[in-house]
Amino acid sequence: MKKVLLLVFTGFLLWLLPPSPVQAKATFQPEGQASNGKPLCLPGVYLQDPQDCLLLGPAQRLSELAQTTALRYPDAPLPAYRPAPHLTRAPVNIARINLPENEKVPLYATFEDAVNGNNPTRFIDPGKLRYVSFIAVEYYNNKPWVRLRSGEWLRASPVAYSSFQGLILKKTPDHNFGWIMDTVEVRAAPGYNAPKTGKTLYRENAVPIYAVQSADKTDWFMIGVDEWVERRYIRQVVINTTPPEGVTNDRWIEINLYEQTLAVYENRQLVFATLVASGGEPFFTRPGLHQIYQKKELETMSGAFEADRSDYYYLQDVPWTMYFDQARALHGAYWRTLFGYAGTHGCVNLSIGDSKWLFDWAKEGDWVYVWDPSGQTPTDPNFYGAGGA
Numbered sequence: 608m609k610k611v612l613l614l615v616f617t618g619f620l621l622w623l624l625p626p627s628p629v630q631a632k633a634t635f636q637p638e639g640q641a642s643n644g645k646p647l648c649l650p651g652v653y654l655q656d657p658q659d660c661l662l663l664g665p666a667q668r669l670s671e672l673a674q675t676t677a678l679r680y681p682d683a684p685l686p687a688y689r690p691a692p693h694l695t696r697a698p699v700n701i702a703r704i705n706l707p708e709n710e711k712v713p714l715y716a717t718f719e720d721a722v723n724g725n726n727p728t729r730f731i732d733p734g735k736l737r738y739v740s741f742i743a744v745e746y747y748n749n750k751p752w753v754r755l756r757s758g759e760w761l762r763a764s765p766v767a768y769s770s771f772q773g774l775i776l777k778k779t780p781d782h783n784f785g786w787i788m789d790t791v792e793v794r795a796a797p798g799y800n801a802p803k804t805g806k807t808l809y810r811e812n813a814v815p816i817y818a819v820q821s822a823d824k825t826d827w828f829m830i831g832v833d834e835w836v837e838r839r840y841i842r843q844v845v846i847n848t849t850p851p852e853g854v855t856n857d858r859w860i861e862i863n864l865y866e867q868t869l870a871v872y873e874n875r876q877l878v879f880a881t882l883v884a885s886g887g888e889p890f891f892t893r894p895g896l897h898q899i900y901q902k903k904e905l906e907t908m909s910g911a912f913e914a915d916r917s918d919y920y921y922l923q924d925v926p927w928t929m930y931f932d933q934a935r936a937l938h939g940a941y942w943r944t945l946f947g948y949a950g951t952h953g954c955v956n957l958s959i960g961d962s963k964w965l966f967d968w969a970k971e972g973d974w975v976y977v978w979d980p981s982g983q984t985p986t987d988p989n990f991y992g993a994g995g996a
Contacts, residue, residue, distance in 0.1 A: 652680050669832075676818035676829060677782035685784055685815060687774035687880075695770045695960035698904065699740035699924045701941045702753045702763035708735045714759040721760035722747040728759060734911070734919035738942055739763055755923075768941040771811055772960040773869075773881025783816040785828075785843040785868070786882055787836075788947050797827035797835045804834060816843055842882055842947045844868050848875045851976040853896045860937070860969065862955055864892060864979040867947045869955070871968065879968070881961045882946035885977075886935075886953040886994070891984050893953070893991045897931040897975045902966065904928075906938070908996040912952060920952070922996055926959060927966035931975040935994035938962055953994030 648660035652673040656662065662670060669680045704712050713727035720726050731737060741753035744765060753763045787808045794801040797820045808814065818829040819838070826838040843866050850859060850872070861870045864885050871879035886892040890912065906928040911919040928938040937955045939962030946958060957965065985991075 650680065672817075672832065678817040678829070678832065679781070682815070682831075685774070685780060685813065686777040687780075687813070688777070689772045690775055690960060690964045692770075692772075692960075694963040695772065695958070697768065697939070697941055697959050698926050700742070700744075700753075701766055701768065701924075702739055702741050702744075702751070703766045703942075704731070704737040704739065704761070704763045704921075706762065708737075709733050712737065712761055714755075714761045716759065718745055718747075718752065718754070718760050721752050721762070731761075731921050732916070732919050734921055735917075736920040736922065736942060738766075738922050740905075740924035741765070766941070769944055769946070769958045770960065771882070771946060771958045773879060773958075773964075774813060775879055775964075776877045779846060779848060779877045780815075783843055783845055784880075785814060785816055785841040785866075786947065787812040787814060788840055788842060791836055791840040793830070794827075794835045795833045797822035797829075799823050801835065806834065808836065808840075814841065816841070842866050842868055844870055844877075844880045845980070846870070846877055848872060848877065850875070851896055851974070851978075854974045854976070856974075858970075859974040859976055860965070862892065862975065862977045864894065864949070864977065864984050865981040867949060869957070869961075869965075871965065879964065881957065884940065884943055884946050884951055884956040885949050886955075887950040890952045890994070891991070892935060892951075892955060892977055893932055893988075893994070894977045894979055894984055894986050895932075897977065899929045899931045899937075899969055899971050899973050899975060901930045902928070902969070902971055903930075904966075906936075910952075910995050912992075912995070918952075920996060925996065927957075927962035929966060929969060932977075933993040936996075937965060937975070938996075940996075952996050953991075954996050956996075 645661050647664055648657055648662050648666035650665040653662055653670045672678045706712055710733055712731035714729050715721035716728050739755060742756055743754040745752050751764050752760055754760050787810055789810055791808050793804045793806040795804050814830045816828045819826050827835045828838055828841055829835055857874045859872050867883055869881050869883045870877055905924040907923045908925050909921045926939040928936045930936045935953045939959045940956035943956050
């Protein structure tokens, strides 16, 4: 009896369902357009009208983006990698002077004299930025004292420094790219009112740049399909493999003052790129075409520009220094924690790892092209002095 009831109930359900078609098609058919039996095109970029499929849906969207931006599908990862980690190790030990910036720093012949404050041999002038390199450290009352190569002792604290590294390029990318400067949430379209995608990017993340579009009185960078980031969060490497006018070979370093980026070209290919810190107002890095005229593995830099010497700095054993414009140089900056922002006395600061890579690559006589696409940096030669760290 139960079997009979089950068969009757099953038959009733089948009677309620509509008959299934013999040949069902999954082809999307927009209203008012005949498909002529063509299937949808597979997702991809079609720069010409395909003959065997309908250019609709994802394929249409990707093809439109390919015609108006540098995006391609499937998009290949940036052909780049970070240099070897060992390059980030400074060739010397670094310590920061702890005394108030308005006080002179006494140096002593012995550790005993140093901790007792007896018989200083000389002084380092007051200043905001004072660092030394050391060969030994001792602690007294839980405070560090360091010994210089000269044998002198002074009160200073060993410090860490930025391990940031740029990118070595295996080939020149098809599009610009850059680095995120602060934590930012990605939006689905340009504009502050566009919905957030749920994706978050962090400082020093490298991102592709496929297009730029203005919205809400600012520029937005397209970093993926329906992914946009406000321009102020990104420092962009603007790729240009054509040598600047005056370059007599195919080796040059380009410094973009507006973007605070550095690009290295060889044989008309981009081979390296990174973030820098250039001169800040009024101590700009001078635009123009220069040449590296001296390389020094270690260089002590000191000086002041203000009449009251309130900006005095003392930086011992600055690593991987390359002079290219009077006292202006490319060099490592162990005192700087962030790159991508101007603020030096005219030199171009790099991380320890990046300065080492560049020092190994560059030769005396190589070209250094400095420019500002915004036009905000003065170009009058009479505006500039010698420059500094």
